[in-house]
Amino acid sequence: MGRPGSPRGRITRGTTGVNRLRRIDRWIATLPVLRATADPLVVDLGYGASATTTLELRDRLAAVRADVEVIGVEIDPERVRVASAAARDGVTFRLGGFETPTPDGRPAAVIRALNVLRQYDEGEVSEAWHTMTSRLQPGGILVEGTCNEIGRVASWIALDTGGPSTFTISLRLASLEKPSIVAERLPKALIHRNVPGERVHELLSDLDRLWAVHAPLAVYGPTQRWIAVVGSLRAAGWPVRDGRARWRLGELTLDWAAVAPR
Secondary structure (H helix, E strand, O other), X not given: OOOOOOOOOOOOOOOOOOOOOHHHHHHHOOOHHHHHOOOOEEEEEOOOOOOHHHHHHHHHHHOOOOOXXXXXXXXXXXXXXXXXXXXXXXXXXXXXXXXXXXXXXXXXXXXXXXXXXXXXXXXXXXXXXXHHHOOEEEEEEEEEEEEOOOOXXXXXXXXXXXXXXXXXXXXXXXXXXXXXXXXXXXXXXXHOOOOOOOHHHHHHHHHHHHHHHOHHHHHHOXXXXXXXXXXXXXXXXXXXXXXXXXXXXXXXXXXXXXXXXX
């Protein structure tokens, strides 16, 4: 993924946009480490062609941790040069890759790496995960996943230094036809596993089936329909986390073991 001493990784397409990562940001804002850490350092790794998502991340996290510091890291020197013009209090930018360079080598409380590994081979994922999680504080979290261009369909994996812990789907319910639309935006570790015999395929199949079962609740709105779907999924034995407050946002979080590749 790079020569020794050079940024680790490859330049991505750099697609970005206003509010594209809002679903992920509001989930990150709930992480216990963000409130508990003595050094609220957050890294936005692979922020793309503009500083937009890094600046938005800082603003959203500052609402729960006023002293949060966000560092945007990009492997493309020109992107770093352009973004640095937008640096402000609590937000800086620097050149780097999966090695996650930070001031004085400080470990990060949170690393967000969205729409980065999507352009890599599945076989490269484990090494990238290991490199990034090695730069976390105790209790720190790596959030790695992908979303569509306007942020209405997203999924991500949360990892700590021991590896993956949870998998989350987040969907805009108002325009949702069926939950399996997220298949197009699964993280690289799962996107090729949506085939019969794999756990993530079973999950998406169950979600679509329950979405149809609870169609009569659509008269009360898509939120009530989704809450019923997730509740039924939990009742069926899936290790669903959180509760109605998160479900009504179009979220579903499960233990990673429930969807891990076989």
